[in-house]
Amino acid sequence: MSYQGGDPGVLEQGATEIERPARELEPMSKAAASSGDGAAGASGNPQVAEALKRFTAAWGGELLADGVAGVTLARAAREQAQQLRAGSGDRAAG
Amino acid sequence: MSQVLTRPPGDPEALFTAAAKFGRLAADTSRTKDAVQQGVETALRTWQSPRAATFAQAAGDMSKRLDSTAHQFGIANQVVAQYAHALAGAQAAIDQYARQHAGLERELHGVARSAADDPGTEMRLQRLSQRQGQIEQQAGAVQTDLRTAATRAAVALDAGTEVRVKGGASMSADDILRYITAAWSWIHPLYKTFKDWTDPNLGLMSLGQGVAQTGAALDALNNWRAAADAELLLRQTRNLEEAKAVAVATIHGARDYRALKAWMEAQEVVASVADDTRRATEAARSARTAFLDSVKLTSKFAKACAVVGVVSGAWDVVDPPHEGWRGAGDRVMGGVAVVAGGAQLLAMAGLLTLGPVGAGIVAGALIVTAAWTVGNLIWDHREQIGDALETAGRWVGDQAGKAVEGVKNVGSKIASGIKGLFG
Numbered sequence: 001m002s003y004q005g006g007d008p009g010v011l012e013q014g015a016t017e018i019e020r021p022a023r024e025l026e027p028m029s030k031a032a033a034s035s036g037d038g039a040a041g042a043s044g045n046p047q048v049a050e051a052l053k054r055f056t057a058a059w060g061g062e063l064l065a066d067g068v069a070g071v072t073l074a075r076a077a078r079e080q081a082q083q084l085r086a087g088s089g090d091r092a093a094g
Numbered sequence: 095m096s097q098v099l100t101r102p103p104g105d106p107e108a109l110f111t112a113a114a115k116f117g118r119l120a121a122d123t124s125r126t127k128d129a130v131q132q133g134v135e136t137a138l139r140t141w142q143s144p145r146a147a148t149f150a151q152a153a154g155d156m157s158k159r160l161d162s163t164a165h166q167f168g169i170a171n172q173v174v175a176q177y178a179h180a181l182a183g184a185q186a187a188i189d190q191y192a193r194q195h196a197g198l199e200r201e202l203h204g205v206a207r208s209a210a211d212d213p214g215t216e217m218r219l220q221r222l223s224q225r226q227g228q229i230e231q232q233a234g235a236v237q238t239d240l241r242t243a244a245t246r247a248a249v250a251l252d253a254g255t256e257v258r259v260k261g262g263a264s265m266s267a268d269d270i271l272r273y274i275t276a277a278w279s280w281i282h283p284l285y286k287t288f289k290d291w292t293d294p295n296l297g298l299m300s301l302g303q304g305v306a307q308t309g310a311a312l313d314a315l316n317n318w319r320a321a322a323d324a325e326l327l328l329r330q331t332r333n334l335e336e337a338k339a340v341a342v343a344t345i346h347g348a349r350d351y352r353a354l355k356a357w358m359e360a361q362e363v364v365a366s367v368a369d370d371t372r373r374a375t376e377a378a379r380s381a382r383t384a385f386l387d388s389v390k391l392t393s394k395f396a397k398a399c400a401v402v403g404v405v406s407g408a409w410d411v412v413d414p415p416h417e418g419w420r421g422a423g424d425r426v427m428g429g430v431a432v433v434a435g436g437a438q439l440l441a442m443a444g445l446l447t448l449g450p451v452g453a454g455i456v457a458g459a460l461i462v463t464a465a466w467t468v469g470n471l472i473w474d475h476r477e478q479i480g481d482a483l484e485t486a487g488r489w490v491g492d493q494a495g496k497a498v499e500g501v502k503n504v505g506s507k508i509a510s511g512i513k514g515l516f517g
Contacts (some may be wrong), residue, residue, distance in 0.1 A: 005141070005142035005143060006140045006141040006142060006146070007139075007140035010136060010137070010140045011137050011140070011180070013135050014136035014137025014138070016133070017129070017130075017133025017136050017137075018130050018133030018134060018153075019133075020129070020133075021125075021126045021130050022126075022130060024126055025126060025361075028119060028122055028123065028126070031115060032116075032119055032167070033113075035115040035119065035170075036112075038108055038111065038112040038115070039108075039109055039112035039116075039174050041105075042104055042105040042106075042107075042108035042109045043104055043109065043177065043181075044102060044308060045103075045104070045241075045247060047248045048177060048247050048248050048251075049265070050248070050340060051247070051248035051249075051252050051255070052174075052251060053266075054252065054255045054262060054263070054265065054266070055170060055251040055252075055255050056469070057255075058165055058255045058262055059167065059170075059254065059255075060165050060369065062159060063123070066159055066163070067136070070156060071132050073130075073134065073149065073156070074133070076145070076149055077137040077141075077149070080137075080143075080145065080320070087225035089161075
């Protein structure tokens with residue numbers, strides 16, 4: 001079963017600890033894109049410029065993906081905490 | 095003036111600045127990985143359920159990817175800085191050669207004008223001309239060295255791209271975006287393999303078909319010209335089969351998911367290695383029995399729990415906040431959010447304002463997050479997800495062309511495409 005055990009408070013804390021840095025990946029991927037742009041424009045060489053664009057497209061996207069993954073992990077931990085609270089409420093009511 | 099004496103274009107200072115930014119990104123990515131890892135350890139301190147194992151696996155994968163990303167940014171830092179040094183050196187050398195060449199040119203004109211009847215004039219002119227030729231040769235060597243440095247830099251960066259997108263080094267940045275966008279459509283037909291899993295035996299049959307698909311993907315990998323696509327398909331198929339196994343275990347409340355996993359592994363051997371079929375079949379039969387033995391009769395309770403956590407995500411699937419293609423996008427992203435186990439729905443709505451490029455990138459990004467929680471959620475929302483993915487197949491297909499068409503500057507498109515993602 002998905003929601004069988006855990007401390008909701010600890011799970012919430014974990015979710016917060018995950019989410020904060022995960023959200024920082026968004027501006028970091030922007031920084032990667034701007035670094036790539038800056039370097040491509042300054043290289044003066046079409047071969048280097050194209051390679052930089054490819055590199056940024058690939059790894060900027062990777063950072064973005066991990067930002068989404070991190071936020072999703074935090075969400076999952078939070079949902080687990082909520083389910084545990086709901087479950088303990090049901091047992092108390094029962 | 096000779097072409098070789100033309101100053102090579104480029105701005106070394108701007109390159110040094112960009113290299114430094116890549117260096118900071120490498121450090122920041124490592125720091126972020128450590129911080130996320132700490133949060134994951136906190137969350138797992140007391141968490142006890144099969145989902146915790148999946149969570150840990152997904153977090154571990156993310157951690158590895160961030161390590162890899164940090165490593166690549168470190169490489170970009172070095173590569174760009176080295177090229178900046180090479181460019182700065184080449185520009186300084188060419189400037190110096192150009193000055194020397196111009197000085198000799200002036201001297202040549204002076205000698206030619208001043209003493210036409212001097213017997214030593216011709217010899218002086220020859221010497222000056224030879225010196226000019228030597229300077230041009232040296233400048234040519236500098237230009238060649240710079241081109242070599244550029245090729246090395248491009249090759250090093252392409253090696254990094256190759257890690258992320260197999261075959262990416264020969265693709266344009268636009269093609270990489272197209273690839274990421276199109277990758278989503280691979281998932282669509284795979285979801286069609288879901289069957290009615292009310293009965294554990296039917297669930298196992300469904301998984302068996304999926305495992306056969308994995309075998310087919312493996313064949314494709316070996317035989318298909320587009321090996322990169324086949325590899326992606328294989329990876330996605332395996333992820334989804336793993337996720338479906340979790341779904342079967344969750345829905346039926348299996349006490350021990352390992353038995354099911356063993357069954358899947360044995361099935362994979364059956365599907366791919368003919369020589370070991372008998373041994374693998376016996377192992378599969380035994381693992382299957384172990385799984386069925388582990389299934390609890392009270393599985394309905396597990397299903398009820400799974401519903402509660404994803405109601406909000408399912409709601410956006412059936413009632414998207416936008417009309418037209420954006421509404422279709424809402425259904426896609428709502429469906430993805432359900433599949434991804436509750437990815438931020440507000441963020442999904444936000445990203446849809448970004449246009450096809452951003453949406454395409456994020457659709458690709460979500461593939462990463464989609465597989466690990468699909469098992470817990472797919473069953474209770476199979477109808478809505480089926481509809482959403484029908485829409486997704488068409489929508490992404492339409493948008494792939496637009497995404498590439500719309501790209502003028504990939505870097506800035508990514509920068510703007512991610513705006514608002516985190517809502």
